[in-house]
Amino acid sequence: MTTLLVMAKEPRPGRVKTRLTPTFTPEEAAGLAEAALADTLLAVAATSASRRVLVLDGAPGPWLPPGFDVVPQCGGGLDERLARAFAHCDGPALLIGMDTPQVTPHLLDVDFTECDAYFGPAEDGGFWALGLSRPDPDLLRGVPMSTSRTGAVQRQRLVAAGLRVRDLPALRDVDLAADAHAVAALAPHSRFAARLARRTTGEDGR
Numbered sequence: 001m002t003t004l005l006v007m008a009k010e011p012r013p014g015r016v017k018t019r020l021t022p023t024f025t026p027e028e029a030a031g032l033a034e035a036a037l038a039d040t041l042l043a044v045a046a047t048s049a050s051r052r053v054l055v056l057d058g059a060p061g062p063w064l065p066p067g068f069d070v071v072p073q074c075g076g077g078l079d080e081r082l083a084r085a086f087a088h089c090d091g092p093a094l095l096i097g098m099d100t101p102q103v104t105p106h107l108l109d110v111d112f113t114e115c116d117a118y119f120g121p122a123e124d125g126g127f128w129a130l131g132l133s134r135p136d137p138d139l140l141r142g143v144p145m146s147t148s149r150t151g152a153v154q155r156q157r158l159v160a161a162g163l164r165v166r167d168l169p170a171l172r173d174v175d176l177a178a179d180a181h182a183v184a185a186l187a188p189h190s191r192f193a194a195r196l197a198r199r200t201t202g203e204d205g206r
Contacts, residue, residue, distance in 0.1 A: 001050030005095040010058020023177035035195035039101035046105040078145040083137035094131035099173040101192035120168035
């Protein structure tokens with residue numbers, strides 16, 4: 001059975017989604033981050049995963065549903081933090097972030113029977129999901145993060161290790177204001193879309 005890992009930051013103003021400002025205030029950006037995280041965690045909760053782990057920078061809040069183990073993120077660069085997240089697993093694992101609230105349980109219910117790795121590319125050149133049948137932190141260490149080639153380098157790292165890679169659909173991360181509106185349109189019934197709608201109609205009280 002598979003472990004699902006969610007890498008996340010506590011949605012506090014000034015600490016998350018800073019590239020959404022100045023279009024959104026820091027409080028509005030944090031509200032959108034909280035909604036995106038809640039949508040992501042609920043999608044994970046609805047899967048058949050045998051274990052669900054939130055790898056968190058910060059403290060859990062009311063947005064955390066039951067059924068998750070919470071472990072702190074380690075220090076270091078993003079590649080090291082992702083690598084160490086896999087170190088919490090001793091069997092097949094799929095790792096995602098909190099930037100794709102449009103994700104569905106169907107996308108996350110992966111089967112490693114005929115592959116060794118899953119790779120979910122992001123439209124900005126990164127990746128939104130990485131799955132390993134045998135978690136090996138060294139497959140992530142040294143991959144340059146937050147560049148337009150991050151995804152290509154990470155996927156090539158998997159191929160070079162001789163792994164059979166199965167690709168997931170490309171998804172759009174919420175990084176900029178335009179991303180927020182595009183993703184909300186893709187998931188109109190999500191908490192994220194509702195939060196964005198309250199902000200754009202002037203009803204968001206955060």
